[in-house]
Structures are given as C-alpha cells and as structure tokens.
Amino acid sequence: MAGCKRIAILTSGGDAPGMNAAIRAAALVGRAAGADIVGVERGYRGLLDDAFVPLMPGDVSGILREGGTILGSARCKDFHHREVRDKARGILANRGIDGLIVIGGNGSLTGALHLADPKEIGSGAPLKIIGLPASIDNDLGMTGMSIGVDTAMNTIVEACDKIADTATAHDRTFIIEVMGRDCGYLAMTSAIAVGADLALFPESGKPESAIIDQIVQTVLTVRGRSGSRRSRRVLIIKAEGVAVPTDRLKQLVDARLRDHAPDADPSGIETRVTVLGHVVRGGRPSAFDRLLGSRLGNVAVRALVAGDSHKMAAWMPQEDLPEEIGARSPFDPKCWLVDLAAVLAETENLLSGRSPLTRWRAGAFDEIEDALLL
Numbered sequence: 576m577a578g579c580k581r582i583a584i585l586t587s588g589g590d591a592p593g594m595n596a597a598i599r600a601a602a603l604v605g606r607a608a609g610a611d612i613v614g615v616e617r618g619y620r621g622l623l624d625d626a627f628v629p630l631m632p633g634d635v636s637g638i639l640r641e642g643g644t645i646l647g648s649a650r651c652k653d654f655h656h657r658e659v660r661d662k663a664r665g666i667l668a669n670r671g672i673d674g675l676i677v678i679g680g681n682g683s684l685t686g687a688l689h690l691a692d693p694k695e696i697g698s699g700a701p702l703k704i705i706g707l708p709a710s711i712d713n714d715l716g717m718t719g720m721s722i723g724v725d726t727a728m729n730t731i732v733e734a735c736d737k738i739a740d741t742a743t744a745h746d747r748t749f750i751i752e753v754m755g756r757d758c759g760y761l762a763m764t765s766a767i768a769v770g771a772d773l774a775l776f777p778e779s780g781k782p783e784s785a786i787i788d789q790i791v792q793t794v795l796t797v798r799g800r801s802g803s804r805r806s807r808r809v810l811i812i813k814a815e816g817v818a819v820p821t822d823r824l825k826q827l828v829d830a831r832l833r834d835h836a837p838d839a840d841p842s843g844i845e846t847r848v849t850v851l852g853h854v855v856r857g858g859r860p861s862a863f864d865r866l867l868g869s870r871l872g873n874v875a876v877r878a879l880v881a882g883d884s885h886k887m888a889a890w891m892p893q894e895d896l897p898e899e900i901g902a903r904s905p906f907d908p909k910c911w912l913v914d915l916a917a918v919l920a921e922t923e924n925l926l927s928g929r930s931p932l933t934r935w936r937a938g939a940f941d942e943i944e945d946a947l948l949l
Contacts, residue, residue: 578882579674579703581611583667584630586644587618587651587683591709591723592860595638595645596868597678597875602630605876612876613672618679619651619686622663627670639865642726642858644678654686663690667702674703674879676872678722680710681922684887688915691885703884705875706915709868711856714758716921716930717901717913718889722871725863727754727855728765734851735769735810742808745845748794750828752821752850755814757926761855762814763936772797772809777816778928778937783827786819791831794844821848870907877906886912 582605586594598614605612616626628634628646638645653659667675677687684706689695691704708715711727731753742749751771755761759776766774773793775786790811797809813821825848832844860868867890874888889901892909896902901913924930 579610579879581613581671582674582676582876582879583613583615583627583670583672584646584676585615585618585622585678586646586648586709587677587679587686588648589680589710590643590648590856591711591721591864592642592726592856592858593722593864593868594643594678594709595635595641596860596865597707597709597722597872598630598644598646599635599638600869600872601676601876602635603632604873605880606632608877608880610674610876610880613670614646617647617649618683619654619663620649621647622666623651623653623659625666625670639869640859642860648679651686654689657695660690660695664696664699664702668700672702673700674705674884676705676707676875676879678707678709680708680712680721681715681919681926684708684715684915685919688885688919703879703882704915705878705884705912706887706918707868707871707875708887708889711761712755712758713760714922714926715887715918716923716925717887717891717896717911717918719891720867722864722868723856723860724760725867726858726861727761728768729861730855730858731761731765731812731851732768734849734854735765735771735812738849739769739808739810742810742847746798746807748809748811748828748844748846750790750811750813750821750825750846750848752813752815752848752852754852754855756816759814759816759936762812763940766812769810769812771812773811774940775811775813775817776937776940777814777818778933779940780928780937783819786817786824787827787831790824790828791835794828794832794846795835798844821850824848870910874904874906874910874912878904878912883912885915887915887918889913889918
C-alpha cells in the first residue's frame, strides 16, 4: 500500500495537555521519514477556512512543554453535513494532502472517519487518516489512557490537597466539581488519589434522592467518628455530568443536615462548593503526557507513511485484541493501531453504560464506599 507524502495535523474538540507533544513528534518523525508535514489551525473549522501552516522543525522545537495546542481548536457542527465534508475534501486535495492526523476525542475522531469514508469520496482522491486519543475525560474506547488525562488528574489532586487543608482547619465538608460530562473517570480516580470520602459520577445512574442520601450519610458518618479533628473534614468529588447541579446539591444537602441537627450551631456542619472547571484542562503537560503524546504521534505518522489508514494509535501496555480489531504497532511495543470504527463503537458502549469496564468501575466504587463508611 502506498504511503502518504504530504500529511496534515489537526487538533479538534476540547484541548488537552500533551497535544503539542504529539504535534511535535509527528512533525519531526514525519519529516525524517521523507514526508511534508503541515498543520491545520482551529480544527475542522480551520480546515474549511483553508487555514494551513507549515510545521518545520523550528516551528515545533519548543512546544513540548506548552499546554493546550499551538494549532488551536474549535467546534464545528457544520461538519455533520455531507456537503461540508465534501468541501473539506476538496481543500485537502487542492493542497495535495494525502494523509491526515486528527488529535481529539470522540466527536473529532468520528469526523475523521466520515471525512475519509470511501463511500463519500467515491472516485475522488483517496485520503488516509489516523486518529490520536486526546481527552482529559479518558472517555475513548480501546486505549488505556488518552492524552491529557494524567495532567488533568495531577491538577485535580493538587487543588484537592489544598482544599483539604482548609477543610480540616474548619471541620468543613467540600463538594468539589471536576470535569467529566459523560464519563466520571476523573472523579473516580481523583477521589482515590486524594483520599476523598465520596465520589459522584454519572455512571452510577443514581437518582437525586439517592445522591442526597449518600452525601448526608457520608457526612454524618465521618463527623460521628471519634478521634482527631482531621477525621471530621469531608471531601466529596463530583463529576460535572452528575444530573444534579452542584448549587442545588449543596442546598438540598444543607437542608437535610439541618434536619438531622436542628438545634446545633449552624456553623457546626458547613458545606462549601468548589468548581474547578476549565482549570483542569490547563497547565503544562506532565512527564507522562509528554511521553504519551510523543509516542502516539510517532506511531501515527509512521503508520501513514507506511500506507496504513482508518486506525487510531492507542496506548495499551498489556492488552491483547482480536486481529480484526487491532495489532501492536511495529513502531512502539506499548502502542497499538486499532480499527477506528471499532474504537468509536466501544466508546459508545463506554458512555452508554453497556461496556463491562463501565459496569466494573461503578461496582468497584460501591464496594469502596461501603468500606469507607465502616
């Protein structure tokens, strides 16, 4: 199969620390392999605007340590329409682009698959694509970790450690909201990493009343323990995708706690809310994300140069997959090239709760919470 000679790199959707590492690796390795490498600014929106920029070694040499993406990103709902994708394919053909690396999440990789659909291309110039998983929510199937997750986790842990200090000093309960619209991975794992008393995540499927009961029970149990003052603070990590808005959650919890101790000093049980929001997306990438982005960028561009297409470069150190789904990359023993359509199907299972992994995560946290309340 003929390999690609002119490759474009595009970052799309939510930015993630480590995207720049992937851009840098793909640009440098691709040029060393004899391909011409260019960037597309502002994702699919920039592609439709014909916003191409060169990616020479000097353009990417210092970006490894930078957060976000030097190419920029933007949402592009118009890309759902066939005629818009036809326009994008025409622009790529006019630019002589025969290979495209798309770095992003579920929607970005879905767009890539449609863009390179042979049925839509017809007799036009073929386009080869390779996707890279970049999502701080870690909500993509068939990869152990997505670019940006480790940095986001470190940011959450640092913030929660600081909040824990003031929570301990004042015997307060803090509800800390982290990102995770459809996937509660960040809430789950950060709760373990910071020693939180409770994690709230959308995969549990609990109704509002059960969530309130869970929080109140946790607060009363922790505060009822004998021992040092340190044991009286409560940390609760909540994913943004939990159905109950955080402000309403606080109001309902406060009301229930007052009912349990109507004669107590109002300052006795205080709840506070901290929404970390987009702070979680920012910051310089961790060493792990720099390495992960570099490894996946290397695998992706080498795959295109070798003539591969319709795959996602994945990081799965110890997995084994059926041959029809993917194979270990010959360019990195801990990376795989996985069928992109299969990735998107598994992602849908992950987000809908049909995946065994989703069910395992929810079940594991039920057991953890039971242990914490002993």
